[in-house]
Amino acid sequence: MDEIERFLTTPPSLRFAFAVKVKVGPIQDLGQTARGHRRIVDILGGEAHGPRFEGEILPGGADWQIVRPDGAIEVVARYTIRSRSGALVYVQNDGLRVASPQVLARMSKGELVPFDSYHFRTAPRFETADPSLKWMERATFVGVAARTPDRVAIGFHEVL
Template identity: 40%
Template sequence: MAPQLSTKYVFTITVRIGEVTSAGEIGTGVRRIIPIIGGEVKGEGINGKVCPFGADFQIIRPNELIELEAKYAFETDDGAVIYVENRGLRFGPVELLQKLKRGEPVDPKLIYFRTVPRFETGSEKYRWLMQNLFIGSAARHADRVVIDVHQVL
């Protein structure tokens, strides 16, 4: 019998986002760039502010599957800077994805939105972020993305 994987919730990242810029159809889909303008991190033993720089670089495939790659950083309340690279997928019924694109509310439970965040920091206290794998369960709202980060045990 194969061993079971389990996860443990560790924190939530709320990333505030700006206006979408599109580079248009690039041959494999539509390239979009969404600036990250701030936000917060809240969890047990880790809290802070998302730095107001970075972006989410997306490709919307012809079937509306969205491939995401966000790069940004956050600063913890105790002064550590943590760089984040977060790759993921968002997919669901086409009509709901189109509503999201227009900034209209959609029940997050109806959209598959999962990410794989990777962290880098020179802080000894938060070195554990570089020594573990994480998955995120995310929800897109008109002005923000909320990512519940889980450690893979």
């Protein structure tokens, strides 16, 4: 294996940055649209806590979902966080939630299922005008997510 192959096949490290706990409203099921089975979930508020960032999730965002024919759910969440210093941070968080039909049925009924019974990962992007938070725009993150009946929790890990 040459140097470039070693570089390309070495997995990156991750560093935990912060977690969000987002309160969400009930699923608004629009049904089958031209793009697929569309659902929208309102973001009602929440909090962000961690070693690199803290703030309040403002109400008014939403999670726009497409339920694919295979049952996987494509998510695109857009919302705003107000940092402890008052700076605003726009979040666009694209992701994928995959589970067995049995687990998805239980989740659709509002049941709490074991977090390791499904796959829920995201790829967030952040925008802010605050110079002290520009590191968020310059980093790549992966989110490890969990869904409860009234909340989504995501741990954001910076890819090093």
